[in-house]
Amino acid sequence: MEMEISLEIVQELAPDQASLxxxxxxxxxxxxxxxxxxxxxxxxWGQCQGSGAKPYYIMADVVDHGYKCTCPSRKFPCxxxxxxxxxxxxxxxxxxxxxxxxxxxxxLGRKRKSxxxxxxxxKPIAKKNINVTQEEELKALSPEEQTKKDAAKQKRAxxxxxxxxxxxxxxxxxxxxxxxxxxxxxxxSFIKEMNERCRRIAARLVDAKATSLASRLDxxxxxxxxxxxxxxxxxxxxxxxxxxxxxxAWFADNNDADARLAIATAENRDQVLSNSxxxxxxxxxxxxxxxxxxxxxxxxxxxxxxxxxxxxxIRFALLLDHYPASAGRREVGLSVGAQLEGVLAFYPSRYxxxxxxxxxxxxxxxxxxxxxxxxxxLWAGYQQQLSQLPWSEHYPYLLNTGRILRDSKGHYWWQxxxxxxxxxxxxxxxxxxxxxxxxxxxxxLWDGDRAELFSAHTEQWGTIAC
Amino acid sequence: xxxxxxxxxxxxxxxxLQRRWMIGSDEPLSLDALPQSWRxxxxxxxxxxxxxxxxxxxxxxxxxxxxxxxPGDLIHHTPLPDLQQPLIPQRLxxxxxxIIKNVNxxxxxxxxxxxxxxxxxxxxxxxxxxxxxxxxxxLPDIYLPWCQWAATEIGTHNSHxxxxxxxxxxxxxxxxxxxxxxxxxxxxxxAMARILVETCAHKEPADKRLRVIQTLAINLCEDDVTYxxxxxxxxxxxxxxxxxxxxxxxxxxxxxxxxxxxxxxxxELAQGYELKKTGIIKKRVQVSPLKLKSKKQQAIRSEQxxxxxxxxxxxxxxxxxxxxxxxxxxxxxxxxxxxxxVANSVNTLAEDGIERLIENILNYIAxxxxxxxxxxxxxxxxxxxxxxxxxxxxxxxxxxxxSFRDYLSFSHTPLIELHxxxxxxxxxxxxxxxxxxxxxxxxxxxxxxxxxxxxSALGMFLPQEAAAQTLNAIFDLGVLRADPITDHLKFxxxxxxxx
Numbered sequence: 001m002e003m004e005i006s007l008e009i010v011q012e013l014a015p016d017q018a019s020l021x022x023x024x025x026x027x028x029x030x031x032x033x034x035x036x037x038x039x040x041x042x043x044x045w046g047q048c049q050g051s052g053a054k055p056y057y058i059m060a061d062v063v064d065h066g067y068k069c070t071c072p073s074r075k076f077p078c079x080x081x082x083x084x085x086x087x088x089x090x091x092x093x094x095x096x097x098x099x100x101x102x103x104x105x106x107x108l109g110r111k112r113k114s115x116x117x118x119x120x121x122x123k124p125i126a127k128k129n130i131n132v133t134q135e136e137e138l139k140a141l142s143p144e145e146q147t148k149k150d151a152a153k154q155k156r157a158x159x160x161x162x163x164x165x166x167x168x169x170x171x172x173x174x175x176x177x178x179x180x181x182x183x184x185x186x187x188x189s190f191i192k193e194m195n196e197r198c199r200r201i202a203a204r205l206v207d208a209k210a211t212s213l214a215s216r217l218d219x220x221x222x223x224x225x226x227x228x229x230x231x232x233x234x235x236x237x238x239x240x241x242x243x244x245x246x247x248x249a250w251f252a253d254n255n256d257a258d259a260r261l262a263i264a265t266a267e268n269r270d271q272v273l274s275n276s277x278x279x280x281x282x283x284x285x286x287x288x289x290x291x292x293x294x295x296x297x298x299x300x301x302x303x304x305x306x307x308x309x310x311x312x313x314i315r316f317a318l319l320l321d322h323y324p325a326s327a328g329r330r331e332v333g334l335s336v337g338a339q340l341e342g343v344l345a346f347y348p349s350r351y352x353x354x355x356x357x358x359x360x361x362x363x364x365x366x367x368x369x370x371x372x373x374x375x376x377x378l379w380a381g382y383q384q385q386l387s388q389l390p391w392s393e394h395y396p397y398l399l400n401t402g403r404i405l406r407d408s409k410g411h412y413w414w415q416x417x418x419x420x421x422x423x424x425x426x427x428x429x430x431x432x433x434x435x436x437x438x439x440x441x442x443x444x445l446w447d448g449d450r451a452e453l454f455s456a457h458t459e460q461w462g463t464i465a466c
Numbered sequence: 467x468x469x470x471x472x473x474x475x476x477x478x479x480x481x482x483l484q485r486r487w488m489i490g491s492d493e494p495l496s497l498d499a500l501p502q503s504w505r506x507x508x509x510x511x512x513x514x515x516x517x518x519x520x521x522x523x524x525x526x527x528x529x530x531x532x533x534x535x536x537p538g539d540l541i542h543h544t545p546l547p548d549l550q551q552p553l554i555p556q557r558l559x560x561x562x563x564x565i566i567k568n569v570n571x572x573x574x575x576x577x578x579x580x581x582x583x584x585x586x587x588x589x590x591x592x593x594x595x596x597x598x599x600x601x602x603x604x605l606p607d608i609y610l611p612w613c614q615w616a617a618t619e620i621g622t623h624n625s626h627x628x629x630x631x632x633x634x635x636x637x638x639x640x641x642x643x644x645x646x647x648x649x650x651x652x653x654x655x656x657a658m659a660r661i662l663v664e665t666c667a668h669k670e671p672a673d674k675r676l677r678v679i680q681t682l683a684i685n686l687c688e689d690d691v692t693y694x695x696x697x698x699x700x701x702x703x704x705x706x707x708x709x710x711x712x713x714x715x716x717x718x719x720x721x722x723x724x725x726x727x728x729x730x731x732x733x734e735l736a737q738g739y740e741l742k743k744t745g746i747i748k749k750r751v752q753v754s755p756l757k758l759k760s761k762k763q764q765a766i767r768s769e770q771x772x773x774x775x776x777x778x779x780x781x782x783x784x785x786x787x788x789x790x791x792x793x794x795x796x797x798x799x800x801x802x803x804x805x806x807x808v809a810n811s812v813n814t815l816a817e818d819g820i821e822r823l824i825e826n827i828l829n830y831i832a833x834x835x836x837x838x839x840x841x842x843x844x845x846x847x848x849x850x851x852x853x854x855x856x857x858x859x860x861x862x863x864x865x866x867x868x869s870f871r872d873y874l875s876f877s878h879t880p881l882i883e884l885h886x887x888x889x890x891x892x893x894x895x896x897x898x899x900x901x902x903x904x905x906x907x908x909x910x911x912x913x914x915x916x917x918x919x920x921x922s923a924l925g926m927f928l929p930q931e932a933a934a935q936t937l938n939a940i941f942d943l944g945v946l947r948a949d950p951i952t953d954h955l956k957f958x959x960x961x962x963x964x965x
Contacts, residue, residue: 040947043948102560108947109948180514180515180517183490186487186490187488188488188490233484234528241521241523241524241526245525386530390526405540406540406543407536415540423534433597435543436543436546460548461593462594
């Protein structure tokens with residue numbers, strides 16, 4: 001069956017002219033690592049590199065014009081859906097015929113009624129024209145105007161930054177005083193009232209524009225709650241001590257990229273890409289772990305850990321995206337065990353970890369490569385990371401051959417195959433299969449006390465996600 | 467360079483500091499309370515910052531020096547046994563996971579059914595997607611090593627080597643899996659199973675003991691008589707009754723203290739029935755009920771039908787018990803009496819009696835539009851292969867009124883042969899087709915759980931080709947191609963046999 005969609009339909013679906021203009025900018029095929037179709041399902045889908053760390057996943061039905069996209073836009077359809085349909089209207093042959101991947105099937109499964117209800121039916125429809133988008137691009141400034149505009153923009157940015165720095169510094173003075181107060185009144189009473197106390201100081205830090213630090217404090221009670229009572233105080237000492245070190249790093253140099261990233265809002269994609277210190281790494285990256293957590297501030301934090309399978313020493317990357325919990329479920333994408341080939345840009349750091357995808361393609365199961373062997377010692381690596389970033393919450397590491405065992409209380413431990421090294425695992429539950437096989441390697445996040453196991457690679461059963 | 471002594475001294479001081487912070491203190495922190503090597507760093511700070519700066523150093527110190535040691539010996543687990551069978555194709559694993567997740571929500575669907583389908587096509591499940599749990603019953607035999615691994619390694623028991631249930635490892639199995647294994651063993655080697663029951667049943671409490679002894683219903687034979695006679699002395703009355711019924715099945719009506727009462731019951735019951743002879747060339751008997759006057763009499767009859775030894779009842783009517791099974795007139799009796807009669811037959815009829823009863827019921831449901839539940843009551847007496855062949859016959863009979871879900875409650879074995887042309891002219895398909903059309907007309911999509919359950923059932927027992935044709939037929943009706951209600955059929959249609 002031949003599938004088609006016309007440009008008139010794309011124009012009709014667009015909520016406004018601005019959406020069409022924005023969609024037009026996404027028509028560059030390099031922004032689309034995946035463009036595929038399945039005629040039997042009347043469906044097209046793709047991945048588009050947006051402003052997040054991971055690409056957005058978009059699909060559309062070419063018959064009933066239903067659509068879905070993982071971006072957080074409140075416009076329906078968003079520019080990504082329009083751009084996907086637009087590309088299909090102009091070049092259906094650029095879309096490869098494929099079996100729908102799991103996320104497409106999953107969405108199709110939940111899409112029950114044919115036709116997409118339009119919540120804006122009663123609103124007057126603004127005029128929009130798909131051809132106008134080309135004219136818009138022609139409006140350019142003269143070189144003098146552009147220089148003037150850029151200079152003004154830079155000045156504004158510098159003023160804003162100075163003001164933000166002053167606000168953050170004031171917030172951090174308050175934080176240090178707060179920690180001092182907790183030590184005076186006793187960590188015992190802090191643990192009893194940690195929810196309220198952390199919430200209050202977190203709110204003060206949000207006001208002080210130290211948003212990343214605020215959310216770390218807001219999550220501290222949750223972190224303490226999951227460990228056994230006798231370990232809570234030690235963890236509280238460690239966490240509060242690390243926050244102090246972080247604030248000291250800021251006072252020493254508020255331009256330090258690592259301290260800024262851990263305290264203030266992360267820079268956006270364009271800012272990172274325009275920074276000359278940004279490191280780019282290409283390679284075959286395997287997804288070794290996923291973690292989706294709904295935070296107390298109402299945001300969902302979606303972390304994907306990638307492992308470069310060819311680099312030596314081993315290189316990890318953390319793709320981190322946040323979106324409002326109210327935006328609904330969107331944990332689609334690369335499943336644990338899947339691999340992609342592409343380029344990642346890392347946020348400037350003494351210990352580069354946080355990154356986003358610049359361009360990539362997903363590898364088929366047949367062309368996947370095996371996980372590399374870890375070459376550094378866990379303790380040496382962890383200490384090295386702490387010497388660079390003393391406030392690190394976790395250290396990603398690939399464990400060598402070993403087994404999962406349990407102690408008499410049923411807690412999980414990892415043991416190397418010589419039975420010389422033992423690591424307690426923080427996972428409350430693990431797939432049963434992991435107890436019954438030898439692990440060739442395993443991906444963990446080490447927090448100084450315990451390891452969280454994310455996935456393991458086995459000879460017999462392949463990759464097992466935890 | 468830090469010596470072990472220095473480390474210990476420093477650790478002692480850090481622990482003192484931690485105790486102080488734990489309780490809280492308004493006193494300024496003295497430099498003497500700090501490890502020697504920290505003092506030069508802290509003394510440069512204002513006094514009011516000593517505490518927090520020391521906390522910062524202590525946090526790093528703990529991160530770097532701490533290396534965990536397990537508390538005592540760790541429990542080692544044996545490797546999950548290799549079942550020497552190909553694993554499910556990788557591309558079908560996501561669909562398998564979706565189906566198995568859904569399986570427990572539907573009473574008629576059990577993991578065993580999905581695993582049986584997989585096995586019939588030559589594969590086993592990936593253990594990361596599924597492993598046996600305590601509640602899983604009637605799994606294909608190939609998974610027995612995994613069942614025992616899960617029960618011994620993941621459960622609380624110690625591990626050992628053997629692969630199937632025996633007297634030594636009796637306690638290491640979950641009760642449901644024990645029953646499932648006993649049933650399987652009873653079909654394969656009834657004497658071995660009885661010896662195991664004899665050796666181990668007495669260790670179980672009454673309710674569990676009853677379930678264990680009920681497995682003897684399968685392939686009940688003369689060799690079981692001695693053990694059944696011993697059970698007449700069991701402390702549980704339910705077990706005594708069961709043993710008496712099984713002995714009756716074997717034609718060994720044991721006279722117990724209640725027998726004279728039972729014999730009277732049989733006479734009283736027989737007075738309410740008449741024996742008719744039909745057929746001109748081939749004479750056949752029919753046992754037909756006489757009309758009763760009151761509800762109380764009806765209630766007494768139902769109770770007697772359930773509890774009287776059927777051999778006594780038949781004797782009083784002047785026929786044998788097998789003839790009684792063949793000549794019972796289901797269409798003339800009240801449904802409640804029919805149920806009581808079949809329930810009694812399950813426990814007391816010998817094999818040939820059961821076969822006559824099946825024929826009788828099949829004729830009844832084919833001509834009287836009755837449902838399958840009477841047949842369903844007989845399942846404890848039927849082997850899986852008998853159930854499967856019976857369902858094969860039923861599916862092909864166009865006149866029988868049943869639902870596809872009924873198939874799964876009878877049998878776990880997918881059909882080897884069923885043509886789409888046969889399926890599409892059956893009553894359940896026609897009624898399903900009608901329901902789908904109606905739902906699509908009303909909603910534009912399938913909203914009915916009943917339809918979803920029927921399609922899931924079809925997906926589990928159809929042969930591959932018929933599953934593919936059924937899928938096409940429902941898509942032609944307008945069901946969305948990606949609707950999850952088609953998952954089971956898609957899985958079936960996609961699961962080509964392993965070569």
